[in-house]
Amino acid sequence: MDQILRNILKAEAATIDAAMEADLVAVQSPLLHEVLCHALFQGGKRIRPLLVRYSASLIGEPPAHVNTLASVFEYLHAASLLHDDVIDHADLRRGKETANRLWGNEAVILAGDYLLARAMELVAAFGGAECQRLVSEAIRRMVEGEFLQMRVAETRNASEASYFAILQGKTAALIGAACEVGIVFAGGTRQQRRALRTYGTNLGLAFQIIDDLLDYHGDPNETGKAVGNDFQEGKMTLPLLMALANAGGADRARLEALLAATPETRRAAFAEARRLLDASGAFANARAKAETLITEAIASLAIFPDTAARQVLTGLAGYVLTRTK
Amino acid sequence: MDQILRNILKAEAATIDAAMEADLVAVQSPLLHEVLCHALFQGGKRIRPLLVRYSASLIGEPPAHVNTLASVFEYLHAASLLHDDVIDHADLRRGKETANRLWGNEAVILAGDYLLARAMELVAAFGGAECQRLVSEAIRRMVEGEFLQMRVAETRNASEASYFAILQGKTAALIGAACEVGIVFAGGTRQQRRALRTYGTNLGLAFQIIDDLLDYHGDPNETGKAVGNDFQEGKMTLPLLMALANAGGADRARLEALLAATPETRRAAFAEARRLLDASGAFANARAKAETLITEAIASLAIFPDTAARQVLTGLAGYVLTRTK
Numbered sequence: 001m002d003q004i005l006r007n008i009l010k011a012e013a014a015t016i017d018a019a020m021e022a023d024l025v026a027v028q029s030p031l032l033h034e035v036l037c038h039a040l041f042q043g044g045k046r047i048r049p050l051l052v053r054y055s056a057s058l059i060g061e062p063p064a065h066v067n068t069l070a071s072v073f074e075y076l077h078a079a080s081l082l083h084d085d086v087i088d089h090a091d092l093r094r095g096k097e098t099a100n101r102l103w104g105n106e107a108v109i110l111a112g113d114y115l116l117a118r119a120m121e122l123v124a125a126f127g128g129a130e131c132q133r134l135v136s137e138a139i140r141r142m143v144e145g146e147f148l149q150m151r152v153a154e155t156r157n158a159s160e161a162s163y164f165a166i167l168q169g170k171t172a173a174l175i176g177a178a179c180e181v182g183i184v185f186a187g188g189t190r191q192q193r194r195a196l197r198t199y200g201t202n203l204g205l206a207f208q209i210i211d212d213l214l215d216y217h218g219d220p221n222e223t224g225k226a227v228g229n230d231f232q233e234g235k236m237t238l239p240l241l242m243a244l245a246n247a248g249g250a251d252r253a254r255l256e257a258l259l260a261a262t263p264e265t266r267r268a269a270f271a272e273a274r275r276l277l278d279a280s281g282a283f284a285n286a287r288a289k290a291e292t293l294i295t296e297a298i299a300s301l302a303i304f305p306d307t308a309a310r311q312v313l314t315g316l317a318g319y320v321l322t323r324t325k
Numbered sequence: 326m327d328q329i330l331r332n333i334l335k336a337e338a339a340t341i342d343a344a345m346e347a348d349l350v351a352v353q354s355p356l357l358h359e360v361l362c363h364a365l366f367q368g369g370k371r372i373r374p375l376l377v378r379y380s381a382s383l384i385g386e387p388p389a390h391v392n393t394l395a396s397v398f399e400y401l402h403a404a405s406l407l408h409d410d411v412i413d414h415a416d417l418r419r420g421k422e423t424a425n426r427l428w429g430n431e432a433v434i435l436a437g438d439y440l441l442a443r444a445m446e447l448v449a450a451f452g453g454a455e456c457q458r459l460v461s462e463a464i465r466r467m468v469e470g471e472f473l474q475m476r477v478a479e480t481r482n483a484s485e486a487s488y489f490a491i492l493q494g495k496t497a498a499l500i501g502a503a504c505e506v507g508i509v510f511a512g513g514t515r516q517q518r519r520a521l522r523t524y525g526t527n528l529g530l531a532f533q534i535i536d537d538l539l540d541y542h543g544d545p546n547e548t549g550k551a552v553g554n555d556f557q558e559g560k561m562t563l564p565l566l567m568a569l570a571n572a573g574g575a576d577r578a579r580l581e582a583l584l585a586a587t588p589e590t591r592r593a594a595f596a597e598a599r600r601l602l603d604a605s606g607a608f609a610n611a612r613a614k615a616e617t618l619i620t621e622a623i624a625s626l627a628i629f630p631d632t633a634a635r636q637v638l639t640g641l642a643g644y645v646l647t648r649t650k
Contacts, residue, residue, distance in 0.1 A: 120460075
């Protein structure tokens with residue numbers, strides 16, 4: 001990402017952090033405050049709040065309290081990570097001990113509930129009924145996405161269609177809502193809302209596809225994690241699904257055999273699997289899909305005047321494709 | 326409870342159930358639908374929704390969609406029970422297997438999140454910003470109540486003051502909000518809102534105090550559970566806190582020794598403990614406290630015209646004191 005854009009985003013992220021810190025002063029329990037700070041202040045990039053902020057700035061100076069409304073999306077994101085880590089019994093996230101490891105499930109489930117409630121309260125206070133509806137709907141879709149994922153895993157019925165259906169809920173719903181809430185807050189038209197919804201949804205989908213690709217081709221020195229984790233876990237990411245759909249008979253049979261084998265076998269066969277995926281065109285196809293999504297996302301911004309906000313959103317979309325970590 | 330009142334409430338509860346059933350049709354995941362039905366349709370009395378309904382009826386015919394708004398409080402109650410049962414690793418609730426036992430923590434944490442989000446969405450759609458604010462605040466206070474309880478348990482610093490502070494959050498906040506949301510929805514004045522807040526808060530507090538007393542004096546054939554559970558667990562309920570504050574030196578020392586002992590010792594000494602509490606005046610004092618709260622609750626309704634709705638709310642308050650199960 002271009003250094004100027006990076007600096008702008010960093011400065012704006014600091015104002016979001018300040019809004020959250022000010023809001024958390026109202027928390028009475030010292031333990032709850034500690035858990036919330038741990039969940040919120042781990043050096044995240046504040047992508048979702050920044051999307052609210054810049055979407056709200058596309059058609060003029062954003063209304064007052066835009067940072068408070070923006071922080072709602074960091075609260076919701078953090079709430080979902082807190083509950084996810086309890087569900088997965090996760091000990092580490094981004095190399096740091098998880099809240100559930102440090103304080104146990106009770107404090108963490110409740111802290112997630114607190115963030116959900118506080119997020120709703122802030123939207124009610126500053127965003128109005130339509131923003132409220134968008135946020136509640138996004139949370140419901142996130143939950144439905146998780147249930148769909150459980151079902152697909154159980155029935156071993158993964159496909160490109162189910163991959164996108166799950167992702168629409170789990171990742172894209174909240175990012176799409178962040179962008180749409182921003183423009184609704186600024187008083188945008190229906191057409192402008194539709195454009196921002198497309199932008200945000202596509203951004204979320206493309207981000208995940210690139211994540212899937214980095215798991216096969218990333219540089220561990222940059223990503224901070226070893227390649228091959230997804231394949232070892234048998235995770236049905238887009239490149240793998242595309243390979244299963246398009247590989248020739250023998251290659252597909254080999255991939256299916258590996259997926260039926262143990263994680264240890266898959267780890268040992270990772271280089272081979274990567275060659276099979278490459279031969280099937282899966283990496284190129286997945287990358288092309290991400291590129292199409294981002295092209296569409298950027299095109300949807302064309303109806304807005306060429307402002308700094310539009311340039312930032314365009315830059316962010318481009319970054320999704322070029323990121324190496 | 327008077328049989329006529331009981332029949333009225335039962336008929337009204339059925340209309341709340343119908344509103345919830347209609348709402349759940351929108352749920353896409355079959356598993357999520359199953360978990361939600363299990364959580365919501367276990368023959369509960371729908372006390373919170375009924376409080377919304379009758380509070381909204383105190384100053385005239387309630388607005389349309391009152392049942393949908395009312396069901397929000399059953400969703401929130403169910404969400405908190407779902408998350409509580411995960412936290413407590415509970416296998417049984419009201420004699421039936423808990424959702425977490427049947428479907429595991431993942432489905433249940435997420436189902437609770439779904440109910441929180443859907444509750445918020447319904448308030449946003451039908452109740453307006455002020456109802457929304459009241460509901461979000463109630464959830465935050467419930468969470469803060471749980472954290473206060475953890476802290477009091479950890480510091481072994483229970484007192485009558487901390488008992489009421491915890492209860493205000495854990496139980497009374499949601500019931501008070503249900504009553505206040507009802508009258509706000511009907512367009513009530515500030516004075517009417519204050520009255521309903523008092524009514525609901527006191528009802529919630531008194532309900533818990535009677536629960537505490539039933540654990541010492543209830544008839545297992547009626548309550549469906551053995552007496553002495555709270556004492557055996559060392560739970561600092563109001564009668565016990567009052568006894569520790571007022572018992573004479575030797576009696577207090579004996580109670581403190583029992584609280585420092587094992588659950589088995591406490592179970593064996595339950596009859597003795599009950600005598601000590603009785604001698605200290607704790608049961609009479611706790612009951613007097615509940616009676617004062619209910620008298621205040623009923624008195625707060627005096628500003629409303631003498632309608633069927635007021636009679637139902639008065640009857641409900643009276644029932645809290647006379648219930649034997």
